[in-house]
Amino acid sequence: MLFAKKKAYKQLFISTHNLEFFKYLRKLTIPKKRTHIKSCNDPSCTSTKKNDNEDLSFYLINKENNISKLDILPNYLRKYNTEFNYLFSQIWNCAHAETELGPDQIYNFSNNMRKFFEVYTYFKYPSDQDKSVFREKFFDSENNLNHFKLVDRIANEYSHADEIFDRTMRPISSQEMITAAKFILDRLKANDVTQYDALVQSTKDIREEN
Numbered sequence: 001m002l003f004a005k006k007k008a009y010k011q012l013f014i015s016t017h018n019l020e021f022f023k024y025l026r027k028l029t030i031p032k033k034r035t036h037i038k039s040c041n042d043p044s045c046t047s048t049k050k051n052d053n054e055d056l057s058f059y060l061i062n063k064e065n066n067i068s069k070l071d072i073l074p075n076y077l078r079k080y081n082t083e084f085n086y087l088f089s090q091i092w093n094c095a096h097a098e099t100e101l102g103p104d105q106i107y108n109f110s111n112n113m114r115k116f117f118e119v120y121t122y123f124k125y126p127s128d129q130d131k132s133v134f135r136e137k138f139f140d141s142e143n144n145l146n147h148f149k150l151v152d153r154i155a156n157e158y159s160h161a162d163e164i165f166d167r168t169m170r171p172i173s174s175q176e177m178i179t180a181a182k183f184i185l186d187r188l189k190a191n192d193v194t195q196y197d198a199l200v201q202s203t204k205d206i207r208e209e210n
Helices: 019-024 075-079 086-093 102-122 131-138 147-155 173-192 194-203
Strands: 030-039 046-053 059-064 068-073
Touching: 059 086, 075 086, 086 102, 086 173, 086 194, 102 131, 102 147, 102 173, 173 194
Parallel strands: none
Antiparallel strands: 030 046, 059 068
């Protein structure tokens, strides 16, 4: 109703913490901001063409030490309803790292991987059967035992530091995480190349292209 009426305002701010409501906000048809730009590169050119841009922005309120600030909303929240695409992009970044992983990547990798597969197995294998059975099938554990054990160790030992503190005192190496990330991508592609290609395409603007 708000956007169906003639605009009587210069700016409109909508604030929400409800992701379901935010999903519908993203689907609103917003009037384009129309400008005119030169239609040729010649300095003497006087002809112009219309250029339409979205006249809206998305921000996130971050709070730290009782101070709030506005940051640009991350692309994975701007474009998608869940973290699934973002989590895939983080695994992809690790797999394609040309050097050692950074401290943030090492710290976050295990949780990103675990959360990704929680979502993946929930939709891929909608059954009340033990999800570990599906993971073994997904990773073809019989033929990839060493890689499967590596992924399993990272997911179970390093994403639950409060439960297995002594093991996290011996950090896993950067190269092992890169190996695990590459194995995950290989298995995603082997299990469903169509979905894998769609994930790669959908995250091209939030991945670190190396």
